[in-house]
Amino acid sequence: MSTSKKRKASGSMDNYFAPRTTPDSQPGIKSALATKEAKHNVKMLIAEWAIVNCIPFKAFECPLFQKAVDGIASIGSGFKAPSAYDFKTNLLGDWKKECQLLIDCHRAKWKNNGCTLMADGWTDVRQRTLINFLVYSTHGMVFVKSVDASDLVKDAKTLFTLFCEVIEWIGPKNIVHVVIDNAANYVACGKLIKEKYKSIYWSPCAAHCLNLVLKDFSSMPHVSDLASKASRITIFAYNHMVFLSWLRKRLSWKEIVRPGATRFATTFITLHSIYMHKNDLQALVVDKHFVDHKLSKTEAGKIFSAIILDNRFWNDCYEVVKIVSPLIKLLQIVDSDEKPSLPYVYEGMRRAKMTIKEMFKKNKEMYKPYTRIIQA
Known part of the structure; x- marks a missing residue:
């Protein structure tokens, strides 16, 4: 029998057996006969390596880890693990080739079903302005390239040039849709793309649009004042461990979600989080532990106590949280990569407007200031 026939027969035979990397797969004979003590010792060795090298425990949930362990076990004792030099040279190069083959496979499928080009602009920890280009199709998401735009003037023409390079690489006939940022320069870039490539239409990022809606909500005077008071509560509680320790001893206590620097949704998530801690916070300011402490007599302590004991603050919190709740839920849907979210956007926005109208x-x-922002 020739080598090719042997491989074919082997491949067809493997189809009748479950892979060893699945959670419920049948263990090998050698593994089944190993004692519990031997298995425990091996696990201890793996744990020692992970702890010494600060490997996150979540990494062991990756199915590729079990696949690697099975590969080592199939070779047997004496297998020499790859060194750091191996990773930096041939292994990294081989995986680059594998990734290139995977991308080429996706590119071949884009010709048949079309794809969506997406651009994601962000700033990294070194304050560099980066633009990531990704392609989405029914076969999955593919990262194309990342451009360091720190030294570039990000006007419409410059962005248009960057997009054209990627579009030509993908193939204009293969692209159905381009998703870009909602800033004025990106909108102008989208119009230039439409003028040059008649078969491509563009749209702003739904998640970014929702964040801008929430930004406009947070800029409303009464919401801004509410967020400022919530910030005072959070800052005072977390700056004084003597009170934070008291709060953490309560069974119902969970950490307050603090506002982020870029995500406007976190402002409202913080308001919701503080509202859920209403009973704990009110219990603190009337407790002897707080009342008799010298910090309660300071200006910050008095403001902290006054805000928490103000029923109007809590009523306003509840009102604002209820208003933005549908938008937050919609943002969670469109900001995930699990499934296409565009079908949910229009219905989600309609429900958000109906919720606001019914609330008022x-x-x-009463409701027009909010619905006007959503419709803008």
Whole structure:
């Protein structure tokens, strides 16, 4: 029998057996006969390596880890693990080739089903302005390239040039849709793309649009004042461990979500988090532990206590949280990569407007400031 026939027969035979890397797969004979003590010793060796090298425990949940362990076990004792030099040279190069083959496979499929080009602009920890280009299709997501735009003037023409390079690499006929940022320069770039490539249409990022809606909500005077008071509560509580320790001893206590620098949604998530801690915070400011402490007599302590004991603050918190709740849920959907989210956007925005109208009992003067922002 020829070598090719042997391989074919072997491949067809393997189809009748479950892979060893699945969670419920049948263990090998050698593994099944190993004692519990021997298995425990091996696990201890792996744990020692992970702890010494600060490997996150979550890494062991990756199915590739079990696949690697099975590969080592199939060779047997005496297998020499790759060195750091191996990783930096031939292994890294071989995996680069594998990734290139995978991308080429995706590119061949884009010709048949089309794809969506997406651009994601962000700033890294070194304050560099980066633009990531990704391609989405029914076969999955592919990272194309990352451009360091720190030294570039990010006007419409410059962005248009960057997009054209990627579009030509993908193939204009293969692209159906381009998703870009909602900033004015990106919008102008989208119009230039539409003028040059008639078969490509563009749209702003839904998640970015929702963040801008939440940004406009947070800029409303009464919401801004509410967020400022919530910030005072959070800062005072977390700056004084004597009170934070008291709060953490309560069974119902969970850490307050603090606002992020770029995500406007976190402002409202913080308001919701503080509202959920209403009973704990009120219990603190009336407790002897707080009342008799010298910090309660300071200006910050008095403001902290006054805000927490103000029923209007809590009512306003509840109102704002209820208003933005549908938008937060919609943002969670469109900001995930699990499934296409565009079908949910229009229905989600409609429900958000209906929720706001019903909350204000269809009083136009009350709900119009919010619905006007959503419709803009």
